[in-house]
Amino acid sequence: xxxxxxxxxxxxxxxxxxxxxxxxxxxxxxxxxxxxxxxxxxxxxxxxxxxxxxxxxxxxxxxxxxxxxxxxxxxxxxxxxxxxxxxxxxxxxxxxxxxxxxxxxxxxxxxxxxxxxxxxxxxxxxxxxxxxxxxxxxxxxxxxxxxxxxxxxxxxxxxxxxxxxxxxxxxxxxxxxxxxxxxxxxxxxxxxxxxxxxxxxxxxxxxxxxxxxxxxxxxxxxxxxxxxxxxxxxxxxxxxxxxxxxxxxxxxxxxxxxxxxxxxxxxxxxxxxxxxxxxxxxxxxxxxxxxxxxxxxxxxxxxxxxxxxxxxxxxxxxxxxxxxxxxxxxxxxxxxxxxxxxxxxxxxxxxxxxxxxxxxxxxxxxxxxxxxxxxxxxxxxxxxxxxxxxxxxxxxxxxxxxxxxxxxxxxxxxxxxxxxxxxxxxxxxxxxxxxxxxxxxxxxxxxxxxxxxxxxxxxxxxxxxxxxxxxxxxxxxxx
Numbered sequence: 001x002x003x004x005x006x007x008x009x010x011x012x013x014x015x016x017x018x019x020x021x022x023x024x025x026x027x028x029x030x031x032x033x034x035x036x037x038x039x040x041x042x043x044x045x046x047x048x049x050x051x052x053x054x055x056x057x058x059x060x061x062x063x064x065x066x067x068x069x070x071x072x073x074x075x076x077x078x079x080x081x082x083x084x085x086x087x088x089x090x091x092x093x094x095x096x097x098x099x100x101x102x103x104x105x106x107x108x109x110x111x112x113x114x115x116x117x118x119x120x121x122x123x124x125x126x127x128x129x130x131x132x133x134x135x136x137x138x139x140x141x142x143x144x145x146x147x148x149x150x151x152x153x154x155x156x157x158x159x160x161x162x163x164x165x166x167x168x169x170x171x172x173x174x175x176x177x178x179x180x181x182x183x184x185x186x187x188x189x190x191x192x193x194x195x196x197x198x199x200x201x202x203x204x205x206x207x208x209x210x211x212x213x214x215x216x217x218x219x220x221x222x223x224x225x226x227x228x229x230x231x232x233x234x235x236x237x238x239x240x241x242x243x244x245x246x247x248x249x250x251x252x253x254x255x256x257x258x259x260x261x262x263x264x265x266x267x268x269x270x271x272x273x274x275x276x277x278x279x280x281x282x283x284x285x286x287x288x289x290x291x292x293x294x295x296x297x298x299x300x301x302x303x304x305x306x307x308x309x310x311x312x313x314x315x316x317x318x319x320x321x322x323x324x325x326x327x328x329x330x331x332x333x334x335x336x337x338x339x340x341x342x343x344x345x346x347x348x349x350x351x352x353x354x355x356x357x358x359x360x361x362x363x364x365x366x367x368x369x370x371x372x373x374x375x376x377x378x379x380x381x382x383x384x385x386x387x388x389x390x391x392x393x394x395x396x397x398x399x400x401x402x403x404x405x406x407x408x409x410x411x412x413x414x415x416x417x418x419x420x421x422x423x424x425x426x427x428x429x430x431x432x433x434x435x436x437x438x439x440x441x442x443x444x445x446x447x448x449x450x451x452x453x454x455x456x457x458x459x460x461x462x463x464x465x466x467x468x469x470x471x472x473x474x475x476x477x478x479x
Contacts, residue, residue, distance in 0.1 A: 063387050155348050161183060182347060185330040197339050198339065211261075258306055316334055321362055414452050
């Protein structure tokens with residue numbers, strides 16, 4: 001009974017906090033406005049003073065309000081005020097390939113440099129992951145598995161894990177069965193199998209722009225041509241732009257990160273996803289959907305996937321727990337629809353099976369209900385982090401700086417003055433032990449040189465704010 005009461009109180013304080021936050025986001029409450037007193041809100045909502053204090057502490061943790069001694073709570077930040085928002089990308093229709101492998105290698109090699117603030121790394125920091133519970137799940141898996149997990153599992157993947165992923169897929173609007181899924185070594189491995197199954201050397205795939213560099217480099221490595229499509233920073237690729245591209249190009253497959261994309265952070269509206277699925281199905285063009293960040297949403301409910309609208313098996317839904325639970329476990333999956341047999345065959349040829357112990361450990365974790373509890377806490381931390389980053393960039397970067405407006409995930413796309421070369425900025429930032437991801441690596445064209453990707457996937461600390469202040473100072477000096 002006490003547990004139920006506690007959950008009810010938590011729900012109440014979050015409801016009150018969300019109402020105030022919405023007023024701030026909608027520009028009803030402005031920076032400097034005084035909020036109602038704790039006692040007044042307590043009477044208004046007929047709740048305890050401690051519940052109102054929890055709501056204010058929650059907003060304070062996000063950096064939206066501040067407490068002033070003997071004066072009360074005041075609005076301290078409104079994201080709509082600054083910085084400026086990004087415009088829709090407009091990539092060229094012809095590819096001017098540029099060799100940026102050396103830049104990617106340099107960024108990745110520097111991950112091992114000690115005491116570096118890694119704003120370039122698009123994974124959650126260990127301190128916001130449930131490491132102790134994961135260790136217990138792994139211990140349980142090793143204890144329960146035959147030969148302590150050293151034996152091969154099924155080619156399609158561990159059945160317990162596939163059942164848990166299928167059960168979880170209901171949250172995104174899909175209704176998958178265990179037999180619909182193939183496990184992989186992370187999401188990128190799922191995407192790689194999908195591209196190999198659908199294309200041959202010389203084929204053209206269509207992607208958003210900017211797009212995750214791993215997909216671009218893999219597509220190049222297997223001899224594919226890449227068509228980069230215009231992409232709205234809020235809603236992603238428009239089906240009308242895809243339809244226009246289909247009239248000019250012979251496209252073999254499309255690849256989109258539909259929810260909280262890397263690196264723009266957009267979330268494609270559900271009605272746009274449905275329209276996209278119908279368009280591509282009409283033309284017989286498969287869609288590889290990367291839904292890696294879909295569970296890390298900041299709103300009230302998880303956005304749907306394109307897969308949830310797929311009636312013909314034309315969408316290959318790829319995801320993993322690398323961005324939410326255990327990056328190093330390399331546990332991912334794909335629901336390949338009508339391409340299931342091709343994916344299974346490719347997996348058999350390339351890796352035979354997946355790592356058994358890690359799959360079962362994640363399956364054990366998902367089966368206990370701990371995952372949703374962890375995600376709720378993680379979303380709160382990351383949402384607060386995003387607001388802290390936006391505020392710091394508004395405070396320390398030039399006024400001309402433009403930013404994405406993520407509603408989930410943990411990535412910010414920053415566009416600076418045209419004079420700024422983000423690779424030069426990366427080199428200068430590394431001298432201060434700060435790592436960023438230069439924008440040029442997110443396209444095969446000579447584009448986004450004045451952009452960078454930042455990750456807010458770590459706990460907000462004074463050292464993070466100092467790093468952003470230093471970074472802003474470097475940008476000012478280069479402007």
